[in-house]
Structures are given as structure tokens and as C-alpha cells.
Amino acid sequence: MTEADETLGALGESAVLRRIFPRLPDAASALLGPGDDAAVVAAPDGRFVVTTDTLVHGPDFRHAWSSPFQLGWKAAATNLADVAAVGARPTALVVALVAPASTPAAWLEAFADGLRESCAALAPGCGVVGGDLSVSDQLTVAVTAFGDLEGRAPVLRSGARAGDIVAVCGELGLAGRGLELLFERGVGHAGEPDADAATALRPTFDRELDAQLAPHPPIGSGVVAARAGATAMMDVSDGLALDARRLAEASGVVLDLDAVAVGSPLALTGGEDHALLATFPAPRELPAGFRPIGRVVAGAPELRVDGRAFTRRGGWDPYADWDGGSG
Amino acid sequence: MTEADETLGALGESAVLRRIFPRLPDAASALLGPGDDAAVVAAPDGRFVVTTDTLVHGPDFRHAWSSPFQLGWKAAATNLADVAAVGARPTALVVALVAPASTPAAWLEAFADGLRESCAALAPGCGVVGGDLSVSDQLTVAVTAFGDLEGRAPVLRSGARAGDIVAVCGELGLAGRGLELLFERGVGHAGEPDADAATALRPTFDRELDAQLAPHPPIGSGVVAARAGATAMMDVSDGLALDARRLAEASGVVLDLDAVAVGSPLALTGGEDHALLATFPAPRELPAGFRPIGRVVAGAPELRVDGRAFTRRGGWDPYADWDGGSG
Numbered sequence: 001m002t003e004a005d006e007t008l009g010a011l012g013e014s015a016v017l018r019r020i021f022p023r024l025p026d027a028a029s030a031l032l033g034p035g036d037d038a039a040v041v042a043a044p045d046g047r048f049v050v051t052t053d054t055l056v057h058g059p060d061f062r063h064a065w066s067s068p069f070q071l072g073w074k075a076a077a078t079n080l081a082d083v084a085a086v087g088a089r090p091t092a093l094v095v096a097l098v099a100p101a102s103t104p105a106a107w108l109e110a111f112a113d114g115l116r117e118s119c120a121a122l123a124p125g126c127g128v129v130g131g132d133l134s135v136s137d138q139l140t141v142a143v144t145a146f147g148d149l150e151g152r153a154p155v156l157r158s159g160a161r162a163g164d165i166v167a168v169c170g171e172l173g174l175a176g177r178g179l180e181l182l183f184e185r186g187v188g189h190a191g192e193p194d195a196d197a198a199t200a201l202r203p204t205f206d207r208e209l210d211a212q213l214a215p216h217p218p219i220g221s222g223v224v225a226a227r228a229g230a231t232a233m234m235d236v237s238d239g240l241a242l243d244a245r246r247l248a249e250a251s252g253v254v255l256d257l258d259a260v261a262v263g264s265p266l267a268l269t270g271g272e273d274h275a276l277l278a279t280f281p282a283p284r285e286l287p288a289g290f291r292p293i294g295r296v297v298a299g300a301p302e303l304r305v306d307g308r309a310f311t312r313r314g315g316w317d318p319y320a321d322w323d324g325g326s327g
Numbered sequence: 328m329t330e331a332d333e334t335l336g337a338l339g340e341s342a343v344l345r346r347i348f349p350r351l352p353d354a355a356s357a358l359l360g361p362g363d364d365a366a367v368v369a370a371p372d373g374r375f376v377v378t379t380d381t382l383v384h385g386p387d388f389r390h391a392w393s394s395p396f397q398l399g400w401k402a403a404a405t406n407l408a409d410v411a412a413v414g415a416r417p418t419a420l421v422v423a424l425v426a427p428a429s430t431p432a433a434w435l436e437a438f439a440d441g442l443r444e445s446c447a448a449l450a451p452g453c454g455v456v457g458g459d460l461s462v463s464d465q466l467t468v469a470v471t472a473f474g475d476l477e478g479r480a481p482v483l484r485s486g487a488r489a490g491d492i493v494a495v496c497g498e499l500g501l502a503g504r505g506l507e508l509l510f511e512r513g514v515g516h517a518g519e520p521d522a523d524a525a526t527a528l529r530p531t532f533d534r535e536l537d538a539q540l541a542p543h544p545p546i547g548s549g550v551v552a553a554r555a556g557a558t559a560m561m562d563v564s565d566g567l568a569l570d571a572r573r574l575a576e577a578s579g580v581v582l583d584l585d586a587v588a589v590g591s592p593l594a595l596t597g598g599e600d601h602a603l604l605a606t607f608p609a610p611r612e613l614p615a616g617f618r619p620i621g622r623v624v625a626g627a628p629e630l631r632v633d634g635r636a637f638t639r640r641g642g643w644d645p646y647a648d649w650d651g652g653s654g
Binding site: 008009011012013016031032035036037038039040041042043044046047048049050051052053054056058059060082083085086088092094095096098101129130131132133134135136137138140142144145146147149154156157158233234235250317318319320322324 | 335336338339340341343358359362363364365366367368369370371373374375376377378379380381383385386387409410412413415419421422423425428456457458459460461462463464465467469471472473474476481483484485561562577645646649651
């Protein structure tokens with residue numbers, strides 16, 4: 001059998017799973033792993049944190065730009081970031097993958113390698129405890145991630161109070177710039193995503209492209225912020241402006257950001273940062289990794305920048321913003 | 328705004344979520360429900376059961392045959408069945424839905440109604456604690472379900488021992504017959520799925536169609552079997568022959584089924600029964616709902632029917648078996 005014959009369709013589900021299982025990361029919390037109808041995961045404090053997020057070919061990634069390793073990495077990282085955002089330690093993932101029958105088994109192996117290396121780098125001990133493999137015309141990855149609050153209360157979006165410091169941990173705007181670069185210069189003559197054009201952007205734009213394609217969210221800082229008394233927290237995934245407004249609305253407060261501290265305009269409107277946005281009681285020394293970008297003020301919920309209402313939407317709405325392209 | 332304008336694309340993600348949230352079932356185990364970056368679910372015995380399963384437009388359902396209510400019902404039911412299959416009580420679901428921007432919001436409302444009614448009928452107290460909504464050309468539903476073992480050990484596929492009784496709870500072959508009927512007679516002149524032709528099969532074939540489109544797996548019987556000392560158990564989702572062979576292999580035993588007790592040939596090879604296949608020590612009275620269909624015999628793992636090896640594959644492999652049709 002040549003490598004070209006080794007597609008999911010040619011091999012079938014069972015043979016593909018036998019090749020993937022050994023590459024998946026083990027979860028220290030797994031009491032019963034993949035292979036039965038359901039897995040069993042430890043929840044030492046009698047609760048578990050759960051979040052789910054999907055990556056769809058077309059709106060969320062392009063094969064010309066993302067390697068399977070990067071896609072596996074990102075699918076884990078974005079979900080781990082949501083676990084961290086409530087102050088929990090990630091423990092386990094389940095992964096549902098629907099892929100065309102023509103997908104090479106080697107593609108899935110590299111995807112599994114990305115899941116494994118992402119967990120190892122960002123959340124050691126977290127692993128894959130189960131999943132589902134099915135067929136589709138449009139490759140879609142749905143990851144569900146679990147976490148352990150270690151006895152703490154979850155840090156919600158709704159806890160910010162007037163007088164708190166607004167702080168952020170992680171890069172802002174870099175992932176959005178990476179996506180801009182890919183759409184502007186990672187394309188062929190007809191504007192279609194092009195692997196060679198994207199590769200030519202390296203090494204000059206390594207930081208921007210890596211932030212977009214294989215992000216390193218500050219997963220451990222979620223627990224650090226919770227221990228340091230964060231009053232509210234969330235993952236910045238849809239652009240700081242949109243997400244800060246959501247936190248303001250959930251908490252019933254005004255968030256007033258300092259434009260200089262925030263940085264570039266893209267830091268406000270670019271998406272997929274996976275930074276942690278948090279509020280802390282003032283005066284207080286911020287925990288390691290967090291930098292102040294504004295303050296919480298009483299008033300009808302809104303976002304302000306340098307004291308003025310900031311109403312531009314920014315961010316990303318999958319229904320309003322996807323142009324239908326893939327490639 | 329007319330109803331025709333009320334698509335996911337016209338309304339946008341936030342407005343759609345506001346319409347869906349009130350229709351979703353509450354989970355008694357939810358300590359923190361949808362709306363934050365992650366949910367928090369109770370796990371009273373310090374562990375949780377988790378399973379995930381996907382329904383993809385084309386290979387798994389057709390719009391001409393499945394209403395959105397039925398699809399929501401089935402997406403919950405099939406996952407609840409996997410929780411039941413290890414002997415756990417279902418507690419919560421998370422639901423990732425990727426759908427075309429042209430999908431009417433009313434479609435999603437009916438889908439949410441199906442999730443709610445399925446949980447209410449099959450696993451009271453189980454509800455939706457989180458989810459994700461995104462855009463895709465190909466409608467795909469990925470559900471992850473959770474359960475509580477209430478202090479018991481999970482019932483695995485690997486526990487069957489020579490001398491055990493093989494038993495089943497739930498219908499066999501009915502869902503497979505429903506699918507046959509739809510492909511044979513629920514189609515138009517060109518063989519395409521046709522809603523009117525499918526409707527004409529009712530009420531004569533109500534039982535077959537309902538088993539296929541909105542199944543009622545015996546969810547509560549999973550806990551009953553575990554309490555009654557089941558040595559092995561699994562959900563029959565890919566056809567009894569294929570799944571019984573999997574149980575035989577996991578346990579390192581022979582399963583010898585009685586053809587008369589099993590029933591029609593479709594009971595062996597039809598898929599999507601979502602019956603519970605279990606083994607119990609003999610001699611023992613089987614728990615309510617279970618009927619004997621064979622016995623466990625020592626030997627190199629295989630499936631036998633009336634003492635003869637049964638090697639036909641049956642069942643469903645998504646990569647080998649989907650013809651690419653949708654509609």
C-alpha cells in the first residue's frame with residue numbers, strides 16, 4: 001500500500017484509530033481512557049470545569065496556511081485557554097474530528113502530534129481521554145476541555161467592581177496581525193490562500209504567524225490570577241474591545257482602558273489573541289505576567305478608551321464575517 | 328423583519344444565542360451554566376463520565392427525513408446512551424453546532440426543543456451546560472455528554488467471562504429497518520431523499536421511522552444493569568454483530584448468540600439500535616428490561632450465532648460506507 005492509498009477512506013475507522021491512539025497525550029486525570037463507550041476522569045474537588053470550541057475548515061483555518069500539526073496545536077490551545085479563563089487547571093480533552101474520506105492518515109497523525117505537543121507545552125498532565133471520528137466534506141474539529149478548580153471558586157466575567165484594576169496577560173493584536181498578513185500577502189494571484197506565499201513571510205513575521213496558527217496562551221496564568229484574587233476574568237478570543245465590553249456588561253460596570261497601555265489599534269480589534277483579561281482589586285501588586293491596561297469605573301456598562309466610549313464592534317462574528325472562502 | 332430574514336447570518340451569533348438559551352434544558356448538576364468561558368458541573372463522587380459523538384449532514388442525517396426537533400432529540404439520545412452503557416446516570420451535555428449562515432433561527436429553536444424534550448424523557452435532570460455556535464457549509468452537531476457513576480465502578484466492555492449470560496435491553500433492528508425504508512421508499516424519482524415520500528410511510532412504519540429518527544434508548548437501564556452486577560456492557564450503535572464482536576475481543580471471550588432470541592437478520596447487521604448489550608453472571612435473574620440472547624464461552628475471541636462463527640461485518644464504517652449524498 002503506498003502512502004497515497006493511506007487515506008481515512010482506504011484504511012477505515014478502526015485502522016485509523018489504531019494509528020492515532022499511541023500519538024495522543026495521556027491525561028494524568030484519566031481513570032478510564034479511550035476505547036470504551038465513555039471515559040472516566042478524576043474530579044478531585046467534586047466539580048469539573050467544561051468548555052467546548054470548534055474549528056471549521058474555511059471560516060477558522062485554511063489548509064494552505066495551517067499544517068495539521070498547527071491545527072492540532074491550536075485546537076487544544078484555544079480550549080485550554082477557556083479553562084484557564086475561569087481560573088482552573090486543564091486536566092483532559094475529548095476531540096471530535098469529522099474529515100473527508102480523502103484525508104491522508106498521515107495528516108491525522110500530525111494533527112494528533114500537535115494536540116500532544118500543545119498539551120505538553122501549555123498544560124502538562126492534560127491529555128486526550130476520548131473522542132469521535134467521522135466523515136464529512138468539510139473538515140471540522142470540535143474539542144471539549146476539562147479543568148480542576150482545586151477547591152477555588154471559578155473566576156467569572158461578572159465579578160469586576162468599580163475601583164478594580166483592568167489587566168491583561170499575553171499578547172494583544174499579534175494573532176490578528178498574523179491573519180491580516182496571510183490575507184494580504186499569503187495569497188496567490190487570484191487572492192486564494194497560497195502555501196508558498198505564506199512561507200515567504202517567514203522568518204520576518206514568525207511571531208505574527210505563530211500567534212495566529214499555533215498560539216501559546218498563558219494557560220498557567222489563569223490559576224495564578226485566581227490565587228491572586230482576580231475579581232473577574234475571561235479569555236480574549238474575539239478581540240479585546242468586544243470581549244472587554246462583554247466583561248463590562250456581565251459585571252454591570254464601565255471598563256476604561258488606557259490606549260497607550262493597550263498598544264496598537266489592532267490590539268483592540270484583532271481577534272484570536274487568547275490573552276487573559278482580568279480585574280484585580282486596587283491597590284494591589286499584579287501577579288507575574290499581568291500588566292495594567294485600565295480601570296473599572298461605576299456607570300452604565302460600556303467600554304471606554306481614554307475616558308471616551310469605544311463602540312466599534314471589532315472582533316469576529318462567524319455568521320456576519322465569513323465570506324464563504326476555504327482553500 | 329420577516330421570518331425568512333431570520334437566519335443565523337442575518338441575526339448574528341449573540342441574537343441567536345439569546346433565542347436559544349431559554350429553550351435549552353437546565354441541568355440539576357450545573358454549578359455554573361452557559362455564559363462564561365467555561366461551565367462548572369458537580370461530580371459528587373470525585374469522578375465524571377464523558378463521551379462525545381457527532382452527527383454530520385449527509386452521512387448521519389438528511390433534512391428531507393429529519394426535522395430539527397428529531398435531530399436535537401437524536402443528538403442527545405445517542406450520547407446519553409453512551410453514558411448509560413458504562414452504568415452511569417447522565418448529568419449534563421455540551422453542544423457544538425456548526426451550521427450554514429442561511430439556517431433559519433426557527434430551525435435552531437426546534438433543535439433546542441428536541442434536545443430539551445429528549446433529556447426530559449430519557450434522562451430527567453440532565454441538561455445543557457454549555458456549547459459553541461459556529462458557521463459551516465455542512466451542518467454538524469457535536470455533543471459531549473457527562474454522567475455520574477454514583478460511587479460504582481464503570482461497567483466496561485472487557486469484563487465478560489465464560490459462563491456469563493449475554494443479554495440485551497431495547498429494540499434490535501428497528502432503526503436499521505427504518506433507514507432501509509427511507510432509502511427504499513422515502514425518495515423521489517431520482518432516488519433523492521424526499522420529505523413527502525417519507526411522510527407517506529407513516530403511520531404504517533411509525534415504529535421503524537421513530538427508532539431511526541428519534542430513538543428512545545433505555546437510558547435508565549444502564550444504572551439498573553450496573554446495580555444488578557453486569558460484568559460487561561456497551562451501547563449497540565454499529566449493529567449487534569459488529570458491537571458484540573468488539574465486546575468479545577475486549578473481554579477475550581467468545582459470544583455465542585441464539586439466532587431465535589436475536590430475531591431478524593437485521594437485528595444483527597442493522598445499525599443505530601442504541602440498545603444495551605450486557606453480560607451477567609449465570610445463573611441469575613436478569614434485571615427488568617433485559618432478555619437473554621446468548622452465552623459467553625471460553626475461546627479465541629469471536630462472535631458465533633448458534634455455535635457457528637459469524638464473520639459478516641455488518642454495521643457502519645463512516646469512511647467505507649458513506650456514498651457522499653446529502654439532501
